Amino acid sequence: MSDTVQAAGFALTADAIDPERLRAGLEHPSAGALATFEGRVRNHADGRSVRLLEYQVYPDLAQAEGERVVAEALDRFDIIAAHCTHRSGILPIGDMAVWVGVAAAHRGAAFDACRYIIDEIKRRLPIWKRETYAEGDSGWVNCQVDGAQQATSGGNDGAQ
Amino acid sequence: MSDTVQAAGFALTADAIDPERLRAGLEHPSAGALATFEGRVRNHADGRSVRLLEYQVYPDLAQAEGERVVAEALDRFDIIAAHCTHRSGILPIGDMAVWVGVAAAHRGAAFDACRYIIDEIKRRLPIWKRETYAEGDSGWVNCQVDGAQQATSGGNDGAQ
Amino acid sequence: MTEPAGPREVRVSYFALLRDEAGCDEERVVTASATAGELYAELSDRYRFSLPPERLRVAVNAGFADWETALADGDLVVFIPPVAGG
């Protein structure tokens, strides 16, 4: 990976994510392409109206696994720098839950690495999401015992 | 195509692109995913050191074709809103040449549509790029008559 | 049983649905279970965990581990319910 500037890598935060600051950390004169992904709390899930989300994190393992995912991306794709920050705690609708940014000379590698990082972050990190619905009840996403949620949820990777 | 809010679509500008403003235009309570792409002037191309770029635009046709590309993305992918702004004029290294953002409920469609838009923008819009090299000479990208540049340039789509 | 000896004391942290079902974030457990898998079976009996082990992963001392991992005094054991980050 020519010209690798290993930016921050991975961070967990209980505070609001500042995408401008994170984006600025990836600027580099040979970076012709910057692909970013932002995951936000949306107002619906599986046909139900969502009021807020709680992200619970196992910090030690999430940090180590997050750094591993970003390092894998730097290793597999021809990119210059990559970073991911994941939020914890209680988030209202519209708040940013996760940010991923990848700088590269060319756009193909930037897109591929950005998507790799968010896919693996969602699949592997010990982070759990409790949805509180408009009706007041709540549930841990992907933890239903009947497995119904896995089958219908396009946005959540139930697969271990 | 549920819940489609057709954001601004496409714009050409001779001024610096403000990604924060453009991103804010795509916020929506049902948008769980925002994929963005930024193309910047990089300091090298095809092994040569680049000092600055000039983007020349045929405005009427570029505007119509840009709007068409974004409309195609809204039609083909399950997304909520999309926007692209392209810069014209003389840009120093690091300046943003193009910004694409796509909001969707789920990340797969957001990534796919974002990539579709930038690929088609680069392939179809009547916009030309003149690179000025460190040595002081310059050339129109993809316009070399021997065709050598097309064969080696990973970042520029020479294909018509 | 990979170790014949008597009980050991481990720490167990709970997250998400398991935290709700155990009613605590973390506890010290004195156990005769020799492996992580045996410990989950033991704690499932105690707390009536609704998730079967095949839907979980396990981490020992902050690294992903096998269910067959032998437990030692002082180990930190975390059962990982299906994740949903991002």
Add this chain to the structure above:
Amino acid sequence: MTEPAGPREVRVSYFALLRDEAGCDEERVVTASATAGELYAELSDRYRFSLPPERLRVAVNAGFADWETALADGDLVVFIPPVAGG
């Protein structure tokens, strides 16, 4: 020749390498060429354009068009060199 009649006056805009080679941004051309393709051949003779027509597209009145498009008085013709936006 799709039209038998005499010369017509069209506007031609040049971009990128063609602008450099023509030495102007735009001009009015009185021509006997009946199609966009014939006009490019005529102007290539005049300006020694280095790009062969198979590497160009053509737009008439701000829409992409065929080389066979018949030209009428007042048309705006733009030859589109290989693009490189983004």
